Amino acid sequence: MSTSAVSANRLELLQIADAVAREKAIDQDIVLGAMEEAIQKAAKSRYGAENEIRVEIDRKNGEIKISRLLEVVETVETPAREITLEDAKQRNPAAEIGNFIGEELPPLEFGRIAAQSAKQVIVQKVRDAERDRQYEEYKDRVGEIINGVVKRVEYGNVVVDLGRGEAICRRDELLPRENFRNGDRIRAYIYDVRR
Structure with missing residues (x-):
């Protein structure tokens, strides 16, 4: 793989994170953290799994750094998590017992299953961040009347698109003989806000 292809992929990673952050109206750091x-x-x-792995994505150039944290100890009991003081001093002369030293690992080649697993983690974190943003946006607006568009009607409950969030008007909270169809504009009272 050429150097230009690697740098293009790195920049592409940052562009994807930026696009998702804009689309979902959440902070780019949350997407990169995911x-x-x-x-x-x-x-x-x-x-x-016994290794203590840390991953950092450089926020400027998109470079992915994977490292394993090793604790400096007198005698090694768990080789995946510990390193002797002598070996640690070779890497970092200022190392002392109790310190942690990062050992850089080679870049990952994602297989199909690892890529699917990574995608699930990212989607879940982005969904959680989006839900938190909606909660923060509407929690102080309880008691207000807002405008929205009917997105769908499910079992008599009306799902309303508020632009940057969704609301549900339960069937038992609607007026009798009130009928809604997809695309209808409605005004609703914010009764409660939940995550």
Whole structure:
């Protein structure tokens, strides 16, 4: 793989994170954090769950750095998590017992299953962040009347699109003989806000 292809992929990673952040109206750091967590999960399955793996995505150039944290100890009991003081001093002369040293690991080649797993982690984190943003946006607006568009009607309950969020008008809270269809504009009272 050429250097230009690698740098293009790195920049593409940042562009994807930026596009998702804009589309979902959430902070780009949350999206990149979700990507880091997903790569970390894939790295743990590749290098072993007993390893303490850290993943960082450089916010400027998109470079992915995967490292394993090793604790400096007198005698090694768990080789995947510990390193002797002598070995640690070779890497970092200032190392002391109790410190942690990062050992850089080679980049991951994602298989199909690892990619699916990473995608699930990213989608879930983005969904949670979007839900939190909606909650924060509407929690102080309880008691207000807002405008919305009927998105769909399910079992008599009306799902309303508020632009940057969704609301549900339950069947028992609607007026009798009130009928809604998809696309109808309605005004509704914010009764409660939940995550």
